[in-house]
Amino acid sequence: MTTTTQRRLAGAGLALSFSLAVSGCAGFGNLGTEPGVTTVTLASVNNPQMQDMAQLLPEFNKTHPDIKINMIFMEENDLRNAATKDVATKGGQYDIMTVGAYEVPIWGQNKWLEDLTDLAAQDPSYDVNDFFKPVRDGVSFDGRLYAVPFYGESSFLMYRKDLFEQAGITMPERPTWEQIAEYAGKLKDPSTDRAGICLRAKPGWGEMFAPLTTVINTFGGQWYNMEWQAQVNSPAYKEAVKFYIDTLAASGEGDPVSFGFTECLNLFSQERAAMWYDATSAAGSVEDPNNSKVAGKVGYVRAPVDKTENSGWLWSWNLGINAESKHKEQAWEFVQWATSKEYAKLVGSELGWSRTPPGTRKSTYLIPEYIKAGGEFAPLxxxxxxxxxxxxxxxxxxxxxxxxxVTIPEFQDVGNQTSQLLADVIAGRRPLDLALDQGQKIAQRAGDNQKQGN
Known part of the structure; x- marks a missing residue:
């Protein structure tokens, strides 16, 4: 996730507006004191795609001089806490929020977000059906749209084609995890401090469990069954976790519990890992010759599997309108602009096609310039x-x-606590069976709440 959820720039602080950090930029932090001007406040995760949005605000102002967007950037955890508090208490401090795919269905069910279904359908050129269906479904509740996708991602395996060729290994188009573990063992090189594969093991539901849960899924495990009975210490769940930990121990990076998305990106980009399983949105950074030593050397294949046909995850950052906003009409004008087909082309033409928000609109992948910039990874x-x-x-x-x-309010806490238990296992401080039994109890308390309809 990410995400993505894990691609973070330095947080600007909970109450620090981007307009204050970048003084003199047109359209930032204008409080709308001029007659006839409405200020719309947007609480945003502080990541590159949203920074690009801020940079392009003058383009929005050209066609909407009566609307000023006040962007407030926060680190992801701060944003999640601040936005959740605002919508849960009906504070109405933020008109628009960048909301993750995890939160949207929960907030939609609670009526904390404005139902955008009818607004999105009013303009045929906006073309809601152009959004990838899994992404669109992920921001819906009961068939109604409660946010619109800004950028999305799944996951795939990235690998060094040059190292595979040197080792005489051919990567299948749809590899299994058993094959990947074998390749990682062959390509690990202690003499050059090169890992066979980088896998996230930093504690956190959005760090360790982003890739690990996909492994659990494809091994036949799951967090809960249909009766909301926790499955954390089930045989299939245990098999997947043990495989993940064993692969890290045999062929992964050193000190894996300190590695999340950013750390794996740095490791892979600096030629210190032969493979990396992570977000599809990472490819733009991997292929940036200004920052990556492996640009042009990387191949991409679908997420490895065991018992399922597919195994990629799904995440999106989305724009949602606070149900308590007093400026819903103006908020929608901006949301519609920032998630339109035209916006994708604007980013490409003004900032570079590799910076076009990925993973949401099918039409983006038909733009010739984007296809060229996307190389192997864009069509996949x-x-x-x-x-x-x-x-x-x-x-x-x-x-x-x-x-x-798991789309329940308690999962953030369940995932965080269980990931910390598994980090202890990886670090040799706790046996696996004990960690899974403890995680089972944590998960079951949340499952019991679902059984009771809480």
């Missing part, structure tokens, strides 16, 4: 985004919609 990303199934990502059915997370 489009295929994966169409294939993933957040309603049934594993072997057995599940009572929620989501791949690398």
């Amino acid at each position: 990303t489009a295929k994966i985004m169409s294939e993933v199934d957040p309603t049934h990502p594993g072997v057995d059915p599940q009572p929620w919609v989501g791949i690398q997370y």
Whole structure:
């Protein structure tokens, strides 16, 4: 996730507006004191795609001089806490929020977000059906749209084509995890401090469990069954976790519990890992010759599997309108602009095609300039985004919609606590069986709340 959820720039602080950090930029932090001007406040995660949005605000102002957007950037955890508090208490401090795919269905059910279904359908050129269906479904509740996608991602395996060729290994188009573990063992090189594969193991439901839950799914495990009985210490869940930990120990990076998205990106980009399983949105950074030593040397294949046909995750950052906003009409004008087909082309033409928000609109993957900039990874990303199934990502059915997370309010805490237990296992401080039994109890308390309808 990410995400993505894990691609973070330095947080600007909970109350620091981007307009204050970048003084003199037109359209930033204008409080709307001029007659006839409405200020719309947007609480945003502080990541590159949203920074690009801020940079392009003058283009919005050209056609909407009566609307000023006041962007407030926060680090992801701060944003999640501040936005949740605002909508839950009906504070109405923020008109628009960047909301993750995990939160949207929960907030939609609680009526904390404005229902955008009819607004989105009013303008045929906006073309809601152009959004990848899994992404669109992920920001819906009861068939109604409660946010619109800004950028999205799934996951795939990135690998060094040059190292595979040197080792005489051919990567299958749809590899299994057993094959990947074998390749990682062959390509690990202690003499050059090169890992066979980089896998996230930093504690956190959005760090460790983003990739790990997809492994659990494809091994036949799951967080809960259809009766909301926790499955954390089930045989399939244990098999997947043990495989993940064993692969890290045999062929992964050193000190894996300190590695999340950013750390794996740096490791892989600096030629210190032969493979990396992570977000499709990472490819733009991997292929940036200004910052990556492996640009042009990387191949991409679908997420490895065990018992399922597909195994990629699904995440999106979305724009939602606070149900308590006093400026819903103006908020929608901006949301519509920032998630339109035209916006994707604007980013490409003004800032560079590799910076076009990925993973949301099918039409983006038909733009010739984007296809050229996207190389191998862009068409594969489009295929994966169409294939993933957040309603049934594993072997057995599940009572929620989501791949690398469970769409219940308690999951953030369940995932965080359980990931810390597993980090202790990886660090040799706790046996696996004990960690899974403890995680089972944590998860079951949340499952009991679902059984009781809380």
